[in-house]
Amino acid sequence: MRKIPPLAAVRVFEAAARHENFTAAARELGMTQAAVSHQIRLIEDHLGQQLFRRERQRVILTDAARRAAAGIGKGLDTIEAAFADMRSDDESTLTISTTHTFANAWLAWRIGGFQMQYPDIAVRLLVQDGLANFSGDGADMAVRLGYGPWPDLATHRLMEYDFTPMCSPGFLAARGGHIRPEDLLRLPRISPHAQSWACWLQEAGLAQAGDASPQGLLMDSQANESHAAMAGQGVAMLTPFFWHQDMSDRRLVQLFPQVSSLGMAYWIVYPEHRRRNRKVRRFCEWLLAEIGVKSVKEPL
Template identity: 60%
Template sequence: MRRLPPLAAVRAFEAAARHENFTQAAAELGMTQAAISYQIRLLEERLGVPLFRRERRRVVLTDAGRRLAAVAGRAFDALDGAFAAIRAEDEGMLTITTSYTFANTWFAWRLGAFQLANPEMAVRLLTDDSLADFAGEEVDVGVRTGLGEWPGLAADLLFRVNFTPMCSPAFLAEHGGTLRPEQLLELPRIGPDDPWWETWLKDAGVAVPEQQAPRGIRLGYQAHEGAAAMAGQGIAMLTPFFWRNDLAEGRLVRPFAQLSTRGWGYWLVYAEHRRLVPKIRRFRDWLLAEVARDLAALEAS
């Protein structure tokens, strides 16, 4: 068991010994001169020897004080180096966790721009639809979908999730060039058991049969469903934000202007106590700007 004196007293002594001036030590540590004197007096009482001699308007280290100052200085230098190494290691790697859909439909295409803007930082992307444990896992930030309420996490809204049916131009032409919402009950749907279908159809005024077994293929991820829609395999319920480029370049079309939502959004999340960590702040600012730019382009299209 270590029998060390209070760290606050040792810290005050080390600063005062380095400057041989209580006033300068107090300024460095953000303390008052009286507080520095008090901490050093506690240390002297603990050791049973004086560490400073008071001479007129200055203090001078005693022999015991000089020996202790050398050891304390090396110890604080070692601690400072260890903490600096940890900080540098932490700043050198940004670990991001997000869902498969967000990663593959939008994020992975843009992450390289952040890496180029921050060449000193390695970026690791973890794709998993389960929620990361920020307390127990080595994760810096995440992108989650939900209502934005996760205890212990700060959450910045990226965008609200909305959805509408999309298909390939060839699929639309094959079915007459225009569609009515009620026709969707009979057409091959991609991901037909997705609850978004029922929400969108009800918003469009279509009565959805309760016992109907919907036709279509089940792929599980919006990234797969969008790719299948572009291949002409059916009509998919997709989020326009993720498919803006495919819509603009004609690989997908929106047969209906109607957008529906269930109130959820995509959020950038990180541990509340790490809000001011530089690499997290840099990534947050970059991601919010990227999303805002694409949202503006989508609204203008």
């Protein structure tokens, strides 16, 4: 038999600990402040120790309670996710959070193949460059750019995030059909202060390039930077993987053989407890195969 306080009281304690405010916890749980205080006293009586110190008009967690609160929060998340997974097994929609660039430059063009293979699974793309909040925004999984891995998340590495200067054929032709690396210091550059520019220029032997960065268009994603480059607005630092078709169709030109990297990659990420979820597994298998990942260190 488990020796834990009543789960209703545990739930109240987690909310009160997270807010360190009984009024805020009561508001979140739809209770009165007196009811919250009563549930906290039940746990204190059960444990024989104080959970909060009352100081003036506020409550402060004791050190022991603060340590316990972190684990209790994760435990409640796991319980919530377990019931959510039971529901989601019967649901037909897979919600994927991903970046604007990955969605617009690659995934949106190919996601129909997944839906043809699994017609019983509808796909909803949640396009955002911020980190996915798996307990708050309804995402089942995410494709993210970063160094990885991340605590409490299952991860599968998809591809390296590398980059090289590209421009439109018209932009290149207007400059005599030839651009040297040092020419980039005076030509219009798209998002010229991005870290990728500094990295590439340094590896090209232009270590002082950052001191001479010209003003240029500032874009919030590589997807938008590529469109500006295709329109002849300047040179953009782009990832060849995303723009192979545009290079084949002569909308973009890769100016130099050198391709650089900051060590980041695109990853599939999802909470560990969703590893056995059917729709998550099927999408991971499809995406890894579509990108051509031949081996995965972490089993699906």
